Amino acid sequence: MKLYDWHIAPNPRRVHIFLAEKGLNIPLLEVGDGFVLKQDYREKFPQAMVPILELDDGTIIGEAMAICRYFEAIHPTPPLFGTDPESIAQITCWENRANEECFLAAAEVFRNSNPNFADRSLPGFADKLPQIPQLIERGKTRLAQFYKKIDGQLKKYEFLAGNTFSAADITCLCAIDFAGWVELGADSPLAQDCPNVQRWYKEVSSRPSAQA
Numbered sequence: 001m002k003l004y005d006w007h008i009a010p011n012p013r014r015v016h017i018f019l020a021e022k023g024l025n026i027p028l029l030e031v032g033d034g035f036v037l038k039q040d041y042r043e044k045f046p047q048a049m050v051p052i053l054e055l056d057d058g059t060i061i062g063e064a065m066a067i068c069r070y071f072e073a074i075h076p077t078p079p080l081f082g083t084d085p086e087s088i089a090q091i092t093c094w095e096n097r098a099n100e101e102c103f104l105a106a107a108e109v110f111r112n113s114n115p116n117f118a119d120r121s122l123p124g125f126a127d128k129l130p131q132i133p134q135l136i137e138r139g140k141t142r143l144a145q146f147y148k149k150i151d152g153q154l155k156k157y158e159f160l161a162g163n164t165f166s167a168a169d170i171t172c173l174c175a176i177d178f179a180g181w182v183e184l185g186a187d188s189p190l191a192q193d194c195p196n197v198q199r200w201y202k203e204v205s206s207r208p209s210a211q212a
């Protein structure tokens with residue numbers, strides 16, 4: 001199998017950290033080329049996004065969390081998607097919130113402000129898609145709200161979805177570091193009054209997998 005990768009991109013990083021937590025080493029194929037994906041990759045996969053996992057029989061699995069769930073199923077230890085109905089539900093809930101409310105909010109700011117993404121304001125579009133400057137402020141507002149929300153959650157629990165490190169922490173860490181690309185990360189004023197976020201961020205960032 002091989003994992004199509006773009007070493008600087010935040011969504012493939014979710015898979016890298018997940019694999020590192022599992023102690024798995026999967027062959028990578030770099031398909032990034034500056035600020036775009038290589039043309040032959042875009043032609044092969046019209047979805048035009050990374051990560052994508054290709055199995056030895058040619059089966060294609062897209063979406064970072066679908067790839068992680070595949071590895072969870074074939075390498076269940078250590079479990080990163082929960083072990084019982086309640087933990088599975090909590091992890092699914094908080095992983096999804098981290099993606100929708102933090103990752104996508106940071107993407108709103110980044111993709112609508114960075115000149116390298118003019119006309120490419122959403123990933124995976126073959127046609128031109130112009131930037132919408134109003135989404136920059138909306139993204140900032142959403143991020144501020146997300147930091148407050150998870151500060152309350154992290155006051156009750158060591159990790160985002162409970163007292164065990166999980167896929168929810170992985171998505172949240174990658175999303176917050178991505179927000180750092182537009183200076184809205186954990187060290188930004190948005191997160192300054194969130195002591196529980198600070199405590200959690202320090203802890204998860206210092207895990208060896210975070211360097212993956």
Ligand SMILES: N[C@@H](CCC(=O)N[C@@H](CS)C(=O)NCC(=O)O)C(=O)O
Binds near residue numbers: 048049123124
């Ligand atoms: N929902 C997708 C998001 C994937 C995504 O947005 N990937 C970005 C890199 S982080 C991408 O491929 N961008 C292509 C581009 O900007 O042209 C997932 O979870 O895998």
